[in-house]
Amino acid sequence: MMLAPSALQWPESGLLPVVVQHAETGAVLTLAYANREAVERTVETRATWLFSRSRNELWNKGATSGNTQYVVAVDVDCDRDALIYRVLPSGPACHTGAATCFTDALLAPDENAAEASSGTAFAAAMVRLASVIDERKRTAPPESYTAKLFAGGVDRIGKKIGEEATEVVIAAKNADPAELVWETADLLYHTLVMLAERGIALDTIGAELARRAT
Numbered sequence: 001m002m003l004a005p006s007a008l009q010w011p012e013s014g015l016l017p018v019v020v021q022h023a024e025t026g027a028v029l030t031l032a033y034a035n036r037e038a039v040e041r042t043v044e045t046r047a048t049w050l051f052s053r054s055r056n057e058l059w060n061k062g063a064t065s066g067n068t069q070y071v072v073a074v075d076v077d078c079d080r081d082a083l084i085y086r087v088l089p090s091g092p093a094c095h096t097g098a099a100t101c102f103t104d105a106l107l108a109p110d111e112n113a114a115e116a117s118s119g120t121a122f123a124a125a126m127v128r129l130a131s132v133i134d135e136r137k138r139t140a141p142p143e144s145y146t147a148k149l150f151a152g153g154v155d156r157i158g159k160k161i162g163e164e165a166t167e168v169v170i171a172a173k174n175a176d177p178a179e180l181v182w183e184t185a186d187l188l189y190h191t192l193v194m195l196a197e198r199g200i201a202l203d204t205i206g207a208e209l210a211r212r213a214t
Contacts, residue, residue: 005039009081015051016083020061020093023072023086024131025124029093029100034083039074046071048085067091123206130192130202137196149193157197160190 008016016039020030032050034042038058041049048061048069062068069087076083094101136146149157164187171179195202 003076003080005036005043007080008036008039008076008083009079010036011081015053016081018050018083018085020048020069020085020087023088024128027100028102029087029089031101039083042071042074042085048087061093062090065091065095067093069093126188126192126202129189130196133189133192133196146193149190150197154194154197157190157194161187161194164190 010016014035015033016035018030018032018034019028020032021028033053034049035051035058038049038051041047041058041060048071050059050061051057052059067090069085069089071085071087073086074083075086089099092099094103096103133146136144137150140147140150149160164183167183168180168187171183192202195205
């Protein structure tokens with residue numbers, strides 16, 4: 001359900017907690033606060049607007065540092081008194097220069113859970129890479145290798161896929177794990193470029209893999 005800022009449950013302080021989350025990876029970047037004006041500006045501009053309690057003023061993330069955030073969506077919790085800004089950051093989220101404000105821990109990760117989530121991490125990395133590739137296709141920066149691949153079309157991309165596939169086989173025969181990882185990553189990257197060239201979404205490949213896994 002789409003809501004207006006006026007439909008939120010504003011406390012006496014006039015501030016709602018805002019979790020700023022990476023739209024692609026799901027990583028939590030910041031916990032901050034926003035008043036109604038900040039939320040309204042965020043919705044209107046798709047830039048992250050918050051309210052600084054220490055300075056007692058509105059602030060636009062990245063206005064000074066250049067580390068801006070494009071707001072993909074704003075989610076509201078069931079009680080309508082907390083928000084999630086799902087963003088695509090152009091730089092570090094934390095004033096310390098870290099990618100996230102959450103860099104320390106009180107409880108170490110469960111190794112078994114971490115192992116189970118490795119597939120999720122791989123999928124997230126593929127989604128991030130596919131997003132970058134799509135952006136290079138759209139903007140075609142002259143210095144971009146990816147943009148040059150797109151300029152060469154299917155023939156150039158296909159040639160690179162063939163080369164990378166051969167190098168994967170060679171790395172496997174050399175029994176060099178680091179080389180095999182590197183060449184496999186190259187093959188996956190060039191395959192994603194071909195999918196983007198042909199307009200095939202990554203989800204389509206995921207659906208086919210899921211079908212084969214049944």
